[in-house]
Amino acid sequence: MPVKTETSTVALRPPVIAVMGHIDHGKSTLLDYIRKANTVEKEAGGITQHISAYEVLHTSSSGESQRITFLDTPGHEAFQNLRARGATVADIAILVVAADDGVKPQTLEAYRAIKESNTPFVVAINKIDKPDADIERTKQSLAEHEIYLEGYGGNISWTAISAKTGQGVPELLDLLVLASELENLTGDAVLPADGVVLESSLDAKRGISATLIIKNGRLRTGSYIVAGESLAPVRLMEDFLGKAIREATFSSPVRIIGGNSLPPVGAPFQVFENKKEAESFAGSKKSDRQSAIPPKETAFIPIVIKADTAGSLEAIEHELGKIKNERLVIHLSNKGVGSISEGDVKLVANGLHSGIVIGFNVKIDASAAALALRDSVTVEVFSIIYKLSEWLENTLKERTPKIDVEEATGSAKVIKIFSQVKDKQIIGGKVIRGSLSVGQMVKIIRREYVIGTGKLKGLQSAKKDVKEVPESSEFGALVQSAFQITGGDVIEAFTVVRK
Numbered sequence: 001m002p003v004k005t006e007t008s009t010v011a012l013r014p015p016v017i018a019v020m021g022h023i024d025h026g027k028s029t030l031l032d033y034i035r036k037a038n039t040v041e042k043e044a045g046g047i048t049q050h051i052s053a054y055e056v057l058h059t060s061s062s063g064e065s066q067r068i069t070f071l072d073t074p075g076h077e078a079f080q081n082l083r084a085r086g087a088t089v090a091d092i093a094i095l096v097v098a099a100d101d102g103v104k105p106q107t108l109e110a111y112r113a114i115k116e117s118n119t120p121f122v123v124a125i126n127k128i129d130k131p132d133a134d135i136e137r138t139k140q141s142l143a144e145h146e147i148y149l150e151g152y153g154g155n156i157s158w159t160a161i162s163a164k165t166g167q168g169v170p171e172l173l174d175l176l177v178l179a180s181e182l183e184n185l186t187g188d189a190v191l192p193a194d195g196v197v198l199e200s201s202l203d204a205k206r207g208i209s210a211t212l213i214i215k216n217g218r219l220r221t222g223s224y225i226v227a228g229e230s231l232a233p234v235r236l237m238e239d240f241l242g243k244a245i246r247e248a249t250f251s252s253p254v255r256i257i258g259g260n261s262l263p264p265v266g267a268p269f270q271v272f273e274n275k276k277e278a279e280s281f282a283g284s285k286k287s288d289r290q291s292a293i294p295p296k297e298t299a300f301i302p303i304v305i306k307a308d309t310a311g312s313l314e315a316i317e318h319e320l321g322k323i324k325n326e327r328l329v330i331h332l333s334n335k336g337v338g339s340i341s342e343g344d345v346k347l348v349a350n351g352l353h354s355g356i357v358i359g360f361n362v363k364i365d366a367s368a369a370a371l372a373l374r375d376s377v378t379v380e381v382f383s384i385i386y387k388l389s390e391w392l393e394n395t396l397k398e399r400t401p402k403i404d405v406e407e408a409t410g411s412a413k414v415i416k417i418f419s420q421v422k423d424k425q426i427i428g429g430k431v432i433r434g435s436l437s438v439g440q441m442v443k444i445i446r447r448e449y450v451i452g453t454g455k456l457k458g459l460q461s462a463k464k465d466v467k468e469v470p471e472s473s474e475f476g477a478l479v480q481s482a483f484q485i486t487g488g489d490v491i492e493a494f495t496v497v498r499k
Contacts, residue, residue, distance in 0.1 A: 013187035014055075014067040014251040015180035016089065016213055018119070020110035021096035023339055023365065026126040030096060030163035031070060034173070037166060038068075052198045052211050053253035054240040058173045066177045069213070069251045071198070089196045089213055089266075092179050093121040094172070095147075099133035099160070102141035105337035111147060120183060122175050123149060123158035129165050187250030192271040193217035197227050198253070200262045208232070208259045212269060213251070219271055220247040224278035225256060227269035231282045232259030234271075299401050302333040302348040302355035306340050312360050312385075313337065319389040327400050340364040340379060342371050349375040356380075356395065360388060402498045410434025410471070411445075411492040414485055418476070424457075425479045429491070430472070436493045437468045444483050445490040454481025456493065 019027045038056035053071050060066060071090060093114045097107055114121050125138050139152045148154020159175055161168035199211040210232065212225075219225075225232045236257040239245050248254045263269065272278040303320070307313045313335055323330065333347045333355065340359050345368045348355020357372070359381035364372075372379045378395070382388035416428040436442075438459050444452045458478035459466050469475040479485060 009190045010186050010188050012181075013185050013216075014069055015091040015176060015183070015185055016053075016069045016071070016215075016251055017176060018071045018090035018093045019096060020093050020114060020121075022098070022101070022104040022106040022110075023341055025096045025098040025101065025104070025107070026163045027096050030094075030124065030126065030161070030169070033163050033166055033169060034070065037169070038173075053213060055252065058170075058177065060174050060177055061170070067251070068173065068176060069253060071213075089198065090117075090119055091183060091185055092176060093119045094124050094176070095121050096124050096126050097138055097142065098127045098130075099125050099135055099138050100127050100130040102138050103145050103147075108145060109336045109338065111145075120179055121156070122172070122179060123147070123156055124172055125158060125160045126163050128160045128167065129162040135160055187216045189218045189249045191217035192223065192273065193219035193249075194268065194270050197263045197265055197267045197269055200265055206257055208262055209255055209257050210259065210263050211253060211255050213253055214248055216250050217271065218247060218249045219254065224272045224275055225259075225269050226272065226278050226282045227263035228267045229282055230259055230261045230263035231278055232256055232263070233275070299327065299399055300329045300331065301396065301399060302331045304333050304340075304344045304347050304355070304357045305335040306344060306357070306359045306362050307335075307337060308361035310337060315385055316358065316360055316388065319385065319392065322389075323393060323396055325396065325400055327403070328396060330396070338362065340368050340381070342367045344368060345371045345375070345377050345379065349377045356392075358382070358388065358392065360385070404496045405499050406494045407497050408434070408492055408494045409440065410436050411490055412436060412469075412475070414487055414489040414491060415474075416487060417485065420484065423480055423482050425454075425481060425485050426476065427479060427485055427491075428474070428476050430474045431469055432490075433471060434493070435468055435470045436475070436477070436491075438466075440493040440495065442479065442481075442491040442493050444481065444485055445492060446486070446488075452481060452483025454479045454483065454485075454491070 019031055021027050034056055035054060038058055053069055055067055055069050058066050058068055095107070095111060095114065097103060123142070125135055127133055128135065139149055142149060143152055147156065149156050149158045157175055157179065159168055159172050161172050163169065193214045194217055195213050195215040197210055198213055201209055219234065219237070221234050221237055223234050225234060234256060237245055237248065238255040239248065240253045270281065272281065305313060305316050307316060317335070320330065320332070334344065339362050340357055342365060344357050348357060349371070355377060357377060357379040361383055362381060364379060364381060369379070380391060382391070410431060411433050412429040412431045414427050414429045418426040418428060436456060436459065438456055440456050442454050442456060443450045444454060456477055457480050459469055460476040461469050461473055479491070
Protein backbone atom coordinates (compact mmCIF):
# COMPACT_ATOMS: atom_id res chain seq x y z
CA MET A 1 0.00 0.00 0.00
CA PRO A 2 1.28 3.53 -0.74
CA VAL A 3 2.96 5.52 1.99
CA LYS A 4 0.69 8.41 3.00
CA THR A 5 2.37 11.37 1.32
CA GLU A 6 0.62 13.68 -1.09
CA THR A 7 3.36 13.80 -3.73
CA SER A 8 5.36 10.64 -3.00
CA THR A 9 5.24 7.52 -5.19
CA VAL A 10 7.03 5.48 -2.53
CA ALA A 11 5.18 2.36 -1.35
CA LEU A 12 5.79 -0.43 1.16
CA ARG A 13 7.33 -3.41 -0.59
CA PRO A 14 7.23 -7.16 0.15
CA PRO A 15 10.18 -8.65 2.03
CA VAL A 16 12.81 -10.89 0.45
CA ILE A 17 13.53 -13.84 2.75
CA ALA A 18 16.58 -16.11 3.00
CA VAL A 19 16.34 -19.42 4.88
CA MET A 20 19.56 -20.40 6.63
CA GLY A 21 20.74 -23.17 8.96
CA HIS A 22 22.25 -26.63 9.27
CA ILE A 23 21.92 -28.98 6.29
CA ASP A 24 19.62 -31.51 8.01
CA HIS A 25 17.40 -29.13 9.96
CA GLY A 26 14.60 -28.84 7.39
CA LYS A 27 15.28 -25.71 5.32
CA SER A 28 14.22 -27.31 2.04
CA THR A 29 11.19 -28.98 3.63
CA LEU A 30 10.06 -25.63 5.02
CA LEU A 31 10.44 -23.92 1.64
CA ASP A 32 8.57 -26.73 -0.10
CA TYR A 33 5.69 -26.54 2.36
CA ILE A 34 5.42 -22.74 2.08
CA ARG A 35 5.46 -22.91 -1.71
CA LYS A 36 2.80 -25.63 -1.93
CA ALA A 37 0.54 -24.09 0.72
CA ASN A 38 0.73 -20.49 -0.47
CA THR A 39 1.00 -20.68 -4.27
CA VAL A 40 -2.16 -21.09 -6.36
CA GLU A 41 -2.36 -24.85 -7.05
CA LYS A 42 -2.70 -24.67 -10.83
CA GLU A 43 0.25 -22.28 -11.00
CA ALA A 44 2.41 -24.39 -8.67
CA GLY A 45 1.72 -27.43 -10.84
CA GLY A 46 2.74 -25.48 -13.90
CA ILE A 47 6.27 -24.73 -12.77
CA THR A 48 8.44 -26.47 -15.37
CA GLN A 49 11.84 -24.98 -14.64
CA HIS A 50 13.81 -24.11 -11.55
CA ILE A 51 14.28 -20.49 -10.62
CA SER A 52 16.25 -19.50 -7.54
CA ALA A 53 13.50 -17.41 -5.95
CA TYR A 54 9.71 -17.43 -5.87
CA GLU A 55 6.76 -15.43 -4.52
CA VAL A 56 3.98 -16.58 -2.20
CA LEU A 57 0.80 -14.88 -1.09
CA HIS A 58 0.21 -15.20 2.65
CA THR A 59 -3.08 -14.37 4.32
CA SER A 60 -2.36 -13.29 7.89
CA SER A 61 -4.41 -14.17 10.98
CA SER A 62 -6.06 -10.74 10.62
CA GLY A 63 -7.20 -11.60 7.08
CA GLU A 64 -4.78 -9.31 5.19
CA SER A 65 -2.91 -10.66 2.17
CA GLN A 66 0.83 -10.09 1.93
CA ARG A 67 3.26 -11.00 -0.84
CA ILE A 68 6.55 -12.55 0.33
CA THR A 69 9.58 -13.49 -1.79
CA PHE A 70 11.74 -16.45 -0.77
CA LEU A 71 15.21 -17.33 -1.98
CA ASP A 72 14.82 -20.93 -3.04
CA THR A 73 18.35 -22.19 -2.39
CA PRO A 74 19.10 -22.36 1.35
CA GLY A 75 22.25 -20.39 2.10
CA HIS A 76 22.14 -19.01 -1.44
CA GLU A 77 25.56 -17.94 -2.72
CA ALA A 78 24.36 -14.43 -3.53
CA PHE A 79 23.60 -13.90 0.17
CA GLN A 80 27.22 -14.66 0.96
CA ASN A 81 28.79 -12.91 -2.03
CA LEU A 82 27.09 -9.65 -1.15
CA ARG A 83 28.64 -9.51 2.31
CA ALA A 84 31.86 -8.34 0.68
CA ARG A 85 29.97 -5.69 -1.30
CA GLY A 86 28.43 -4.11 1.81
CA ALA A 87 24.90 -4.97 0.78
CA THR A 88 22.48 -7.86 1.18
CA VAL A 89 20.11 -9.59 -1.18
CA ALA A 90 17.78 -10.62 1.66
CA ASP A 91 15.76 -8.20 3.78
CA ILE A 92 15.10 -10.76 6.51
CA ALA A 93 16.56 -14.20 7.27
CA ILE A 94 15.09 -17.27 8.97
CA LEU A 95 17.58 -19.25 11.06
CA VAL A 96 16.23 -22.81 11.19
CA VAL A 97 17.24 -25.01 14.16
CA ALA A 98 15.93 -28.55 14.65
CA ALA A 99 14.22 -29.18 17.99
CA ASP A 100 15.67 -32.69 18.16
CA ASP A 101 19.25 -31.69 17.33
CA GLY A 102 20.05 -28.18 18.58
CA VAL A 103 22.84 -25.92 17.36
CA LYS A 104 25.28 -27.46 14.89
CA PRO A 105 28.42 -26.08 13.13
CA GLN A 106 26.45 -24.98 10.04
CA THR A 107 23.92 -23.28 12.32
CA LEU A 108 26.71 -21.10 13.66
CA GLU A 109 28.13 -20.56 10.17
CA ALA A 110 24.72 -19.34 9.00
CA TYR A 111 24.33 -17.16 12.10
CA ARG A 112 27.70 -15.51 11.44
CA ALA A 113 26.72 -14.83 7.81
CA ILE A 114 23.47 -13.22 8.96
CA LYS A 115 25.18 -11.06 11.58
CA GLU A 116 28.04 -9.99 9.29
CA SER A 117 25.54 -8.81 6.68
CA ASN A 118 23.48 -6.95 9.32
CA THR A 119 20.35 -8.76 8.18
CA PRO A 120 17.37 -8.83 10.58
CA PHE A 121 16.35 -12.41 11.36
CA VAL A 122 13.92 -14.67 13.20
CA VAL A 123 14.48 -18.18 14.53
CA ALA A 124 12.32 -21.14 13.52
CA ILE A 125 12.61 -24.12 15.87
CA ASN A 126 11.70 -26.92 13.47
CA LYS A 127 10.79 -30.63 13.74
CA ILE A 128 8.55 -30.22 16.78
CA ASP A 129 6.59 -33.23 15.46
CA LYS A 130 9.54 -35.49 16.29
CA PRO A 131 9.19 -37.73 19.39
CA ASP A 132 12.51 -36.53 20.80
CA ALA A 133 11.89 -32.82 20.06
CA ASP A 134 12.71 -30.56 23.02
CA ILE A 135 12.02 -26.86 22.49
CA GLU A 136 13.43 -25.79 25.87
CA ARG A 137 16.64 -27.72 25.28
CA THR A 138 16.95 -26.06 21.85
CA LYS A 139 16.54 -22.60 23.40
CA GLN A 140 19.26 -23.52 25.88
CA SER A 141 21.53 -24.71 23.04
CA LEU A 142 21.02 -21.38 21.26
CA ALA A 143 21.70 -19.40 24.43
CA GLU A 144 24.94 -21.32 25.00
CA HIS A 145 26.08 -19.88 21.64
CA GLU A 146 24.91 -16.35 22.53
CA ILE A 147 21.74 -16.51 20.44
CA TYR A 148 19.18 -15.26 22.96
CA LEU A 149 15.49 -15.70 22.09
CA GLU A 150 12.57 -13.66 23.39
CA GLY A 151 11.55 -15.01 26.78
CA TYR A 152 14.96 -16.64 27.15
CA GLY A 153 17.18 -13.70 27.97
CA GLY A 154 17.05 -11.89 24.63
CA ASN A 155 14.97 -10.12 22.01
CA ILE A 156 15.24 -12.44 18.98
CA SER A 157 11.75 -13.34 17.72
CA TRP A 158 11.07 -17.04 17.27
CA THR A 159 8.37 -19.60 16.70
CA ALA A 160 8.09 -23.39 16.88
CA ILE A 161 7.14 -25.18 13.66
CA SER A 162 6.90 -28.48 11.87
CA ALA A 163 7.85 -28.00 8.24
CA LYS A 164 6.62 -31.53 7.61
CA THR A 165 3.04 -31.08 8.90
CA GLY A 166 2.81 -27.28 8.54
CA GLN A 167 2.19 -26.72 12.24
CA GLY A 168 3.29 -23.20 13.20
CA VAL A 169 4.20 -22.19 9.62
CA PRO A 170 1.37 -19.61 9.30
CA GLU A 171 2.58 -18.07 12.57
CA LEU A 172 6.12 -17.98 11.16
CA LEU A 173 4.87 -16.13 8.08
CA ASP A 174 2.98 -13.69 10.34
CA LEU A 175 6.26 -13.12 12.17
CA LEU A 176 8.03 -12.35 8.88
CA VAL A 177 5.32 -9.87 7.90
CA LEU A 178 5.65 -8.17 11.29
CA ALA A 179 9.46 -8.05 10.95
CA SER A 180 9.16 -6.49 7.49
CA GLU A 181 6.76 -3.84 8.84
CA LEU A 182 9.27 -2.98 11.55
CA GLU A 183 11.96 -2.60 8.88
CA ASN A 184 9.68 -0.24 6.90
CA LEU A 185 10.77 -1.69 3.56
CA THR A 186 9.86 0.68 0.73
CA GLY A 187 10.25 1.03 -3.02
CA ASP A 188 9.35 3.46 -5.79
CA ALA A 189 7.74 1.84 -8.84
CA VAL A 190 8.24 5.01 -10.89
CA LEU A 191 12.04 4.68 -10.88
CA PRO A 192 14.03 2.41 -13.23
CA ALA A 193 14.67 -0.90 -11.46
CA ASP A 194 17.78 -1.87 -9.57
CA GLY A 195 18.56 -5.01 -7.63
CA VAL A 196 20.78 -8.06 -7.42
CA VAL A 197 21.84 -10.92 -9.74
CA LEU A 198 20.92 -14.22 -8.06
CA GLU A 199 21.99 -16.64 -10.78
CA SER A 200 23.47 -16.61 -14.26
CA SER A 201 23.87 -19.48 -16.68
CA LEU A 202 24.63 -20.36 -20.27
CA ASP A 203 22.15 -22.76 -21.87
CA ALA A 204 22.79 -24.45 -25.21
CA LYS A 205 19.23 -23.69 -26.38
CA ARG A 206 18.35 -20.38 -24.72
CA GLY A 207 21.79 -18.79 -24.47
CA ILE A 208 22.67 -16.47 -21.58
CA SER A 209 20.06 -16.11 -18.85
CA ALA A 210 20.08 -14.42 -15.45
CA THR A 211 17.78 -14.53 -12.43
CA LEU A 212 17.35 -11.15 -10.74
CA ILE A 213 15.71 -9.84 -7.59
CA ILE A 214 14.31 -6.34 -8.06
CA LYS A 215 14.92 -4.32 -4.88
CA ASN A 216 13.50 -1.04 -6.13
CA GLY A 217 11.82 0.51 -9.17
CA ARG A 218 10.10 -1.09 -12.16
CA LEU A 219 11.57 -3.27 -14.92
CA ARG A 220 9.92 -3.20 -18.37
CA THR A 221 10.62 -4.95 -21.65
CA GLY A 222 12.40 -2.61 -24.03
CA SER A 223 14.82 -1.32 -21.38
CA TYR A 224 18.47 -2.35 -20.83
CA ILE A 225 20.13 -3.98 -17.82
CA VAL A 226 23.77 -3.51 -16.81
CA ALA A 227 25.35 -5.80 -14.18
CA GLY A 228 29.11 -5.45 -13.84
CA GLU A 229 30.31 -5.27 -17.45
CA SER A 230 27.40 -7.35 -18.75
CA LEU A 231 24.68 -5.63 -20.79
CA ALA A 232 21.34 -7.24 -21.63
CA PRO A 233 18.37 -5.84 -23.57
CA VAL A 234 15.11 -6.80 -21.84
CA ARG A 235 13.37 -8.57 -24.71
CA LEU A 236 12.23 -11.80 -23.02
CA MET A 237 11.38 -11.63 -19.31
CA GLU A 238 9.77 -14.39 -17.22
CA ASP A 239 8.32 -14.53 -13.72
CA PHE A 240 9.16 -17.27 -11.21
CA LEU A 241 6.57 -19.56 -12.82
CA GLY A 242 8.31 -19.31 -16.20
CA LYS A 243 5.52 -17.16 -17.68
CA ALA A 244 6.44 -14.36 -20.08
CA ILE A 245 5.77 -10.93 -18.57
CA ARG A 246 6.20 -7.36 -19.82
CA GLU A 247 6.99 -5.67 -16.51
CA ALA A 248 7.83 -6.39 -12.87
CA THR A 249 8.40 -4.33 -9.77
CA PHE A 250 10.18 -4.43 -6.42
CA SER A 251 10.82 -7.69 -4.52
CA SER A 252 9.89 -9.78 -7.58
CA PRO A 253 12.23 -12.45 -8.94
CA VAL A 254 12.52 -12.43 -12.74
CA ARG A 255 14.51 -14.27 -15.36
CA ILE A 256 16.04 -12.34 -18.26
CA ILE A 257 17.05 -14.14 -21.44
CA GLY A 258 19.89 -12.69 -23.53
CA GLY A 259 22.91 -10.45 -23.03
CA ASN A 260 26.47 -9.97 -24.22
CA SER A 261 28.08 -11.91 -21.34
CA LEU A 262 27.24 -13.75 -18.12
CA PRO A 263 26.58 -11.25 -15.31
CA PRO A 264 28.46 -12.03 -12.08
CA VAL A 265 26.39 -13.69 -9.35
CA GLY A 266 25.81 -11.32 -6.46
CA ALA A 267 26.42 -8.22 -8.56
CA PRO A 268 24.05 -5.25 -8.35
CA PHE A 269 22.24 -4.35 -11.57
CA GLN A 270 20.86 -1.09 -12.91
CA VAL A 271 18.31 -0.38 -15.63
CA PHE A 272 18.48 2.20 -18.42
CA GLU A 273 15.79 3.28 -20.83
CA ASN A 274 18.04 3.45 -23.91
CA LYS A 275 20.96 1.44 -25.24
CA LYS A 276 23.40 4.35 -25.50
CA GLU A 277 23.15 5.15 -21.78
CA ALA A 278 23.50 1.47 -20.89
CA GLU A 279 26.58 1.02 -23.12
CA SER A 280 28.16 4.16 -21.69
CA PHE A 281 27.64 2.95 -18.12
CA ALA A 282 28.88 -0.58 -18.89
CA GLY A 283 31.94 0.92 -20.61
CA SER A 284 32.76 3.05 -17.58
CA LYS A 285 32.54 -0.03 -15.34
CA LYS A 286 34.91 -1.86 -17.66
CA SER A 287 37.36 1.05 -17.60
CA ASP A 288 37.22 1.22 -13.80
CA ARG A 289 38.09 -2.46 -13.51
CA GLN A 290 40.57 -2.77 -16.35
CA SER A 291 43.59 -2.95 -14.08
CA ALA A 292 41.96 -5.65 -11.96
CA ILE A 293 41.25 -8.00 -14.88
CA PRO A 294 43.79 -10.85 -15.04
CA PRO A 295 45.64 -11.19 -18.36
CA LYS A 296 44.40 -13.80 -20.82
CA GLU A 297 47.15 -16.20 -19.85
CA THR A 298 45.95 -16.10 -16.23
CA ALA A 299 43.39 -18.60 -14.92
CA PHE A 300 40.87 -17.64 -12.24
CA ILE A 301 40.17 -20.64 -9.95
CA PRO A 302 37.37 -20.28 -7.36
CA ILE A 303 37.73 -22.75 -4.47
CA VAL A 304 35.41 -23.80 -1.64
CA ILE A 305 36.82 -25.61 1.40
CA LYS A 306 34.64 -27.65 3.79
CA ALA A 307 36.13 -29.43 6.79
CA ASP A 308 35.14 -31.24 9.97
CA THR A 309 36.67 -28.69 12.33
CA ALA A 310 37.91 -25.10 12.35
CA GLY A 311 41.42 -26.41 12.99
CA SER A 312 41.31 -28.49 9.82
CA LEU A 313 40.14 -25.45 7.88
CA GLU A 314 43.16 -23.45 9.08
CA ALA A 315 45.52 -26.28 8.07
CA ILE A 316 44.04 -26.49 4.57
CA GLU A 317 44.15 -22.70 4.13
CA HIS A 318 47.82 -22.82 5.13
CA GLU A 319 48.51 -25.45 2.47
CA LEU A 320 46.61 -23.42 -0.11
CA GLY A 321 48.72 -20.37 0.75
CA LYS A 322 51.89 -22.26 -0.17
CA ILE A 323 50.86 -22.51 -3.81
CA LYS A 324 52.34 -19.59 -5.75
CA ASN A 325 51.83 -19.22 -9.47
CA GLU A 326 51.76 -15.94 -11.39
CA ARG A 327 49.45 -17.50 -13.99
CA LEU A 328 46.81 -18.52 -11.43
CA VAL A 329 44.41 -16.33 -9.47
CA ILE A 330 43.16 -18.54 -6.63
CA HIS A 331 40.01 -17.18 -5.02
CA LEU A 332 38.71 -18.73 -1.78
CA SER A 333 34.98 -18.32 -2.50
CA ASN A 334 33.86 -19.86 0.77
CA LYS A 335 35.04 -21.97 3.69
CA GLY A 336 33.14 -23.62 6.48
CA VAL A 337 32.58 -26.55 8.78
CA GLY A 338 30.14 -29.25 7.68
CA SER A 339 29.22 -31.40 4.70
CA ILE A 340 29.52 -30.24 1.08
CA SER A 341 26.17 -28.80 0.02
CA GLU A 342 24.52 -27.85 -3.24
CA GLY A 343 25.19 -24.20 -2.38
CA ASP A 344 28.94 -24.91 -2.14
CA VAL A 345 28.92 -26.38 -5.66
CA LYS A 346 26.88 -23.48 -7.02
CA LEU A 347 29.43 -21.00 -5.68
CA VAL A 348 32.08 -22.28 -8.11
CA ALA A 349 29.80 -23.25 -11.02
CA ASN A 350 29.08 -19.93 -12.70
CA GLY A 351 29.60 -20.91 -16.32
CA LEU A 352 32.78 -18.83 -16.78
CA HIS A 353 35.37 -20.56 -14.64
CA SER A 354 35.45 -24.17 -13.51
CA GLY A 355 35.92 -24.22 -9.75
CA ILE A 356 36.99 -26.74 -7.12
CA VAL A 357 35.29 -27.92 -3.93
CA ILE A 358 37.58 -29.60 -1.39
CA GLY A 359 36.32 -31.55 1.59
CA PHE A 360 38.27 -32.86 4.56
CA ASN A 361 36.66 -35.58 6.70
CA VAL A 362 33.20 -34.53 5.53
CA LYS A 363 30.44 -36.00 3.38
CA ILE A 364 28.99 -34.66 0.16
CA ASP A 365 25.22 -34.29 -0.10
CA ALA A 366 23.57 -36.32 -2.87
CA SER A 367 22.13 -33.16 -4.45
CA ALA A 368 25.58 -31.54 -4.40
CA ALA A 369 27.16 -34.57 -6.08
CA ALA A 370 24.49 -34.56 -8.80
CA LEU A 371 24.94 -30.82 -9.44
CA ALA A 372 28.75 -31.17 -9.56
CA LEU A 373 28.43 -33.93 -12.16
CA ARG A 374 25.99 -31.87 -14.23
CA ASP A 375 28.07 -28.67 -14.13
CA SER A 376 31.51 -30.35 -14.37
CA VAL A 377 32.65 -29.04 -10.99
CA THR A 378 35.57 -30.88 -9.42
CA VAL A 379 34.72 -32.14 -5.92
CA GLU A 380 37.23 -34.16 -3.89
CA VAL A 381 37.13 -35.34 -0.26
CA PHE A 382 40.24 -36.32 1.73
CA SER A 383 41.10 -37.68 5.16
CA ILE A 384 44.85 -36.99 5.08
CA ILE A 385 46.17 -33.42 4.77
CA TYR A 386 49.30 -34.21 2.76
CA LYS A 387 47.26 -36.22 0.23
CA LEU A 388 44.96 -33.20 -0.13
CA SER A 389 47.98 -30.92 -0.62
CA GLU A 390 49.54 -33.17 -3.28
CA TRP A 391 46.26 -33.45 -5.19
CA LEU A 392 45.60 -29.73 -5.02
CA GLU A 393 49.10 -28.82 -6.21
CA ASN A 394 48.89 -31.24 -9.16
CA THR A 395 45.36 -30.16 -10.08
CA LEU A 396 46.24 -26.47 -10.07
CA LYS A 397 49.39 -27.22 -12.09
CA GLU A 398 47.23 -28.94 -14.71
CA ARG A 399 44.92 -25.93 -14.81
CA THR A 400 47.74 -23.43 -15.23
CA PRO A 401 47.36 -21.85 -18.69
CA LYS A 402 50.08 -22.74 -21.16
CA ILE A 403 51.89 -19.84 -22.81
CA ASP A 404 54.20 -19.67 -25.82
CA VAL A 405 57.73 -18.70 -24.84
CA GLU A 406 60.44 -17.72 -27.30
CA GLU A 407 63.78 -19.42 -26.60
CA ALA A 408 66.90 -18.17 -28.49
CA THR A 409 69.05 -21.00 -29.89
CA GLY A 410 71.82 -19.00 -31.51
CA SER A 411 72.83 -15.75 -33.14
CA ALA A 412 75.07 -14.73 -36.05
CA LYS A 413 76.72 -11.56 -37.32
CA VAL A 414 75.80 -10.63 -40.92
CA ILE A 415 79.03 -9.99 -42.83
CA LYS A 416 77.89 -9.64 -46.44
CA ILE A 417 74.73 -9.35 -48.56
CA PHE A 418 74.95 -11.38 -51.80
CA SER A 419 71.51 -10.72 -53.29
CA GLN A 420 68.05 -9.37 -52.45
CA VAL A 421 65.03 -10.23 -54.63
CA LYS A 422 61.68 -9.22 -53.15
CA ASP A 423 61.49 -11.03 -49.80
CA LYS A 424 64.33 -13.49 -50.57
CA GLN A 425 67.80 -12.47 -49.33
CA ILE A 426 71.07 -14.37 -49.55
CA ILE A 427 73.52 -13.38 -46.85
CA GLY A 428 76.89 -14.43 -45.50
CA GLY A 429 77.72 -14.46 -41.80
CA LYS A 430 79.37 -16.06 -38.79
CA VAL A 431 77.71 -17.79 -35.86
CA ILE A 432 78.69 -15.98 -32.67
CA ARG A 433 76.62 -18.03 -30.20
CA GLY A 434 74.78 -21.34 -30.23
CA SER A 435 73.66 -22.67 -33.62
CA LEU A 436 71.28 -21.93 -36.50
CA SER A 437 69.03 -24.51 -38.21
CA VAL A 438 67.04 -24.59 -41.45
CA GLY A 439 63.38 -23.75 -40.87
CA GLN A 440 63.95 -21.61 -37.80
CA MET A 441 62.48 -18.16 -37.32
CA VAL A 442 64.98 -15.35 -36.81
CA LYS A 443 64.86 -11.85 -35.38
CA ILE A 444 66.73 -9.17 -37.33
CA ILE A 445 68.57 -6.93 -34.87
CA ARG A 446 70.13 -3.60 -35.81
CA ARG A 447 72.00 -1.52 -33.21
CA GLU A 448 70.43 -3.66 -30.45
CA TYR A 449 66.87 -3.06 -31.70
CA VAL A 450 64.70 -5.72 -33.33
CA ILE A 451 63.59 -4.30 -36.67
CA GLY A 452 61.79 -7.37 -38.01
CA THR A 453 61.63 -11.15 -38.33
CA GLY A 454 62.34 -13.72 -41.00
CA LYS A 455 62.78 -17.43 -41.66
CA LEU A 456 65.90 -19.48 -42.52
CA LYS A 457 64.97 -21.23 -45.79
CA GLY A 458 68.41 -22.71 -46.46
CA LEU A 459 71.98 -22.94 -45.10
CA GLN A 460 75.39 -23.61 -46.70
CA SER A 461 78.75 -24.25 -45.08
CA ALA A 462 81.96 -24.86 -47.11
CA LYS A 463 79.79 -24.61 -50.26
CA LYS A 464 77.63 -27.55 -49.16
CA ASP A 465 73.97 -27.51 -48.17
CA VAL A 466 73.60 -28.24 -44.45
CA LYS A 467 70.74 -28.46 -41.96
CA GLU A 468 72.60 -26.69 -39.15
CA VAL A 469 75.65 -24.48 -38.58
CA PRO A 470 77.35 -24.53 -35.15
CA GLU A 471 79.02 -21.79 -33.14
CA SER A 472 82.07 -20.05 -34.76
CA SER A 473 81.13 -21.38 -38.23
CA GLU A 474 80.96 -19.15 -41.30
CA PHE A 475 77.95 -19.79 -43.51
CA GLY A 476 75.71 -18.63 -46.31
CA ALA A 477 71.94 -18.43 -45.77
CA LEU A 478 68.72 -17.87 -47.71
CA VAL A 479 66.50 -15.73 -45.49
CA GLN A 480 62.87 -15.02 -46.28
CA SER A 481 61.87 -11.67 -44.78
CA ALA A 482 59.97 -8.53 -45.71
CA PHE A 483 62.61 -6.53 -43.81
CA GLN A 484 65.84 -5.66 -45.64
CA ILE A 485 68.96 -7.04 -44.00
CA THR A 486 72.25 -5.11 -44.16
CA GLY A 487 75.86 -5.87 -43.24
CA GLY A 488 76.50 -5.52 -39.51
CA ASP A 489 73.02 -6.73 -38.54
CA VAL A 490 72.62 -9.65 -36.15
CA ILE A 491 70.16 -12.45 -36.80
CA GLU A 492 68.96 -14.36 -33.76
CA ALA A 493 67.37 -17.77 -34.28
CA PHE A 494 64.58 -18.83 -31.87
CA THR A 495 62.03 -21.52 -31.29
CA VAL A 496 58.61 -21.18 -29.66
CA VAL A 497 58.10 -23.49 -26.69
CA ARG A 498 54.74 -23.98 -24.93
CA LYS A 499 55.16 -23.95 -21.16
